[in-house]
Amino acid sequence: MCGIIGITGRDDAVEGIVAGLKRLEYRGYDSAGAVIPDGQQLRAVKRAGKLEEFVHALEGQPMASTCGIGHTRWATHGAPTDRNAHPHLDPTGRVAVVHNGIIENYQLLKAELGDVRFASDTDTEVVAYHVARELDALDTPDLAEAVRRTVRRLKGAFALCFVAIDDPETIVVAKKEAPLIVAHADGVGYCASDVAALIAHTRDVAALLDGQVAVIRPDGLEITDVDGNPAQPHEYTVHWDLEAAEKQGYDSFMLKEIFEQPQAVHDTLLDRHTASEPGAAPALHLDELHIDERELARIDKVFILACGTSLHAGMVGKLAIEHWAGIPVDVEVASEFRYRDPIVDAHTLVIAISQSGETVDTIAAASHARDQRAPVLAICNVVGSTLAREADGVLYTHAGPEVGVAATKTFVTQIVGCLLTGLYLSQVRGRMFATETADILSRLQQMPAAIEQVLELDGEIRELAERYKDTDYTMFIGRHAGLPIAMEGALKLKEISYLHAEAFPAGEMKHGPIALIESGSLVVALAPGGHVFPKMVSNIQEVRARGASVLAIGTDGSAADLKEHADHVLTLPEPTHELATTVLSTVPLQLFAYHVATLRGEDVDKPRNLAKTVTVE
Numbered sequence: 058m059c060g061i062i063g064i065t066g067r068d069d070a071v072e073g074i075v076a077g078l079k080r081l082e083y084r085g086y087d088s089a090g091a092v093i094p095d096g097q098q099l100r101a102v103k104r105a106g107k108l109e110e111f112v113h114a115l116e117g118q119p120m121a122s123t124c125g126i127g128h129t130r131w132a133t134h135g136a137p138t139d140r141n142a143h144p145h146l147d148p149t150g151r152v153a154v155v156h157n158g159i160i161e162n163y164q165l166l167k168a169e170l171g172d173v174r175f176a177s178d179t180d181t182e183v184v185a186y187h188v189a190r191e192l193d194a195l196d197t198p199d200l201a202e203a204v205r206r207t208v209r210r211l212k213g214a215f216a217l218c219f220v221a222i223d224d225p226e227t228i229v230v231a232k233k234e235a236p237l238i239v240a241h242a243d244g245v246g247y248c249a250s251d252v253a254a255l256i257a258h259t260r261d262v263a264a265l266l267d268g269q270v271a272v273i274r275p276d277g278l279e280i281t282d283v284d285g286n287p288a289q290p291h292e293y294t295v296h297w298d299l300e301a302a303e304k305q306g307y308d309s310f311m312l313k314e315i316f317e318q319p320q321a322v323h324d325t326l327l328d329r330h331t332a333s334e335p336g337a338a339p340a341l342h343l344d345e346l347h348i349d350e351r352e353l354a355r356i357d358k359v360f361i362l363a364c365g366t367s368l369h370a371g372m373v374g375k376l377a378i379e380h381w382a383g384i385p386v387d388v389e390v391a392s393e394f395r396y397r398d399p400i401v402d403a404h405t406l407v408i409a410i411s412q413s414g415e416t417v418d419t420i421a422a423a424s425h426a427r428d429q430r431a432p433v434l435a436i437c438n439v440v441g442s443t444l445a446r447e448a449d450g451v452l453y454t455h456a457g458p459e460v461g462v463a464a465t466k467t468f469v470t471q472i473v474g475c476l477l478t479g480l481y482l483s484q485v486r487g488r489m490f491a492t493e494t495a496d497i498l499s500r501l502q503q504m505p506a507a508i509e510q511v512l513e514l515d516g517e518i519r520e521l522a523e524r525y526k527d528t529d530y531t532m533f534i535g536r537h538a539g540l541p542i543a544m545e546g547a548l549k550l551k552e553i554s555y556l557h558a559e560a561f562p563a564g565e566m567k568h569g570p571i572a573l574i575e576s577g578s579l580v581v582a583l584a585p586g587g588h589v590f591p592k593m594v595s596n597i598q599e600v601r602a603r604g605a606s607v608l609a610i611g612t613d614g615s616a617a618d619l620k621e622h623a624d625h626v627l628t629l630p631e632p633t634h635e636l637a638t639t640v641l642s643t644v645p646l647q648l649f650a651y652h653v654a655t656l657r658g659e660d661v662d663k664p665r666n667l668a669k670t671v672t673v674e
C-alpha cells in the first residue's frame with residue numbers, strides 16, 4: 058500500500074527520498090512522486106508507473122533541497138495516473154500533502170469548499186485545500202496548528218505528511234489507523250510508513266500513535282496530540298539491518314525468503330522451552346505473551362482472525378489448539394468479523410495473526426473483540442507494529458524482514474507460532490504432561506533440517522513448473538492439515554502467476570468442483586502419510602479417472618503408494634509430527650508458484666494490484 062518518506066536536514070534530500078521510496082516499493086504501488094520546497098515554491102514531480110518513471114522525470118529538474126516528502130501510491134480513489142499520483146497541492150501551491158489511507162468524508166470536505174475545480178480524483182487533495190485554508194485563518198503561519206485543526210475533522214484512516222512554503226525546512230505528519238514512523242539522527246529528521254525506509258539512517262525510531270501529530274525539523278522532533286498537548290509515541294529499536302533486507306545474490310526477494318525458511322523456523326522456536334529456575338522441569342515460555350496464565354486457563358472459546366496467508370496459518374492453529382488444548386476454535390476472515398454479531402466475552406481468547414501487524418482489517422477485528430472484553434493475543438512478525446502494540450499479548454515470529462509481496466517465510470513461522478500457542482494453552486490448562494510437551498517441542502526442533510531437505514527438490518520442481526506453466530487452471534486439494542496448505546498453494550500460484558487456481562477440501566470434490574476436471578487439468582494433491590492418507594488416495598483416483606494430471610505431495614512413508622496413483626510425486630522427509638507436515642508441504646508449493654511465475658516472465662516480488670501491507674479496508 059502507499060509508502061511515505063520525508064527527510065529534512067540533508068543536502069541530498071531528494072536522493073534520500075528516492076532511496077527511501079525504493080525500500081518501500083515492496084509494499085505495492087502504481088505511481089510515485091515527491092515535492093520539495095524550492096525557493097518561493099513547492100516543486101512537485103509525479104508519475105504513474107514504476108519508480109523508474111518518476112526517477113526519469115526527476116532528471117534535469119532543479120531539485121536541490123535539504124527537505125522533501127515522497128510517496129508511492131496504491132490507487133483507491135481515482136485511477137493510477139499522473140494526475141492522481143501524490144503529492145497534491147492546494148490551488149495556491151502553498152501546501153503539499155502525501156497520504157496513506159482513505160479519507161471517508163472527503164466528499165463533504167469538498168462540498169464545503171464550494172465551486173472549486175480539483176486537479177485529481179483522489180480523496181487526498183481536499184486535505185491540502187483545508188490545511189491551506191486553516192493556515193490563512195491563523196495570525197501567524199503555523200503548519201502544525203493548521204494540520205491539527207484539519208485532522209480533527211477527518212474521518213477514516215490516514216498517515217498524512219505535509220510541507221508548506223512558509224516554513225520550508227519543516228515536515229508535519231499526522232496519523233490515525235495507518236502506520237507512521239518518525240526518527241531523528243545526526244541533525245536530520247525523518248518520517249516513513251515503515252522502518253524499511255529508515256534503517257539505512259537509524260535504528261532508533263518512534264511509531265506515532267493514533268491521533269498524534271509530529272513536527273519534524275533538522276533540530277529535532279516535537280510530538281503532540283491533535284489538541285497540541287505533548288504526547289509520547291512508541292519508541293523502539295529495530296534489530297534487523299540493511300543486509301537482511303537485501304537480495305544477497307538471489308534473483309528475487311521471494312526466492313531468498315523461501316530459502317531463509319530453515320533459519321526463520323529455527324529462530325521462531327529459539328529459547329521457548331527452558332526451565333524457569335535451576336532444577337525445575339523445562340516448560341514452554343512465551344515471555345512476550347503478557348496474558349495472565351489464570352486468565353488463559355479460564356478461556357472457553359478461541360477466535361482466530363486474520364487475512365490471506367495469515368488466515369491459512371490460523372487454520373493450522375485451529376487444529377493445534379483443538380487437538381492439544383481441547384478448546385473450540387473458530388477461524389474467521391478478519392474483514393467479516395466486526396460486521397456481524399460475534400459472541401465474544403471475557404472468556405473468549407482472540408488470536409489475531411498478521412505478518413505486518415498493520416493490516417487494518419485484522420486490527421479493526423481485534424479491537425472490536427477487545428471492546429467486548431476479550432483478551433487479544435497477536436501473532437506478528439513486525440516488532441512495534443500497531444497490532445502488536447494494541448494486543449494484550451504478542452507472540453513474535455522471528456522471520457526477519459519479508460520484502461516479497463507473497464508471504465513465504467512469515468507463513469511457516471506463523472504456523473510455528475500457532476503450534477507453540479496450542480502447546481502453551483495445553484500447558485496452562487494442564488492437558489499434557491511436561492514430558493509430552495517437551496517431546497513434541499524436541500520433534501518440532503527438527504523442522505529446520507527437514508526444510509533444508511525439501512529445498513533440495515528445487516530443481517525437480519522447476520522441471521514440473523516448466524511442464525505446467527501454461528496450464529490455465531490448477532486445483533489444489535487436501536484434507537485435515539493438508540487443506541490450509543492446499544489453500545495457501547492456490548493463493549501463492551494465483552497471486553504471482555495470475556493463473557486461475559482454487560483449493561478445495563478433497564472430500565468436497567464430489568459435491569461440485571469435480572465438474573471442472575477435464576483432460577489437461579492439473580490437480581495438486583496434499584497427501585502426506587497420516588490418518589487421512591487413504592481418503593486422499595481415493596480422491597486422487599477420482600480426479601485422475603476424469604483426465605486430470607496429478608502432482609502429489611507425499612512423505613517418505615506415503616510416496617511408494619502415491620506413485621501408483623499420481624503422475625508426479627514430490628517426496629518430503631517423514632514429518633516429526635503430523636501438524637509439522639504443514640511447514641514441510643508448504644515449501645514445494647511456494648517453489649512451484651515461484652518457478653511458474655518466473656518462467657512466465659512475471660515480477661514475483663511485486664505482483665500486479667497487490668500490496669504487502671494492506672492499510673485500507
Ligand code: AGP
Nearest residue numbers: 365366367411412413416463464
Ligand atoms: C500473501 O502472500 C499476501 N501477501 C496476503 O494474503 C497477506 O497474507 C495478507 O494481506 C495479510 O497480511 P498480514 O499478514 O500482514 O496481515
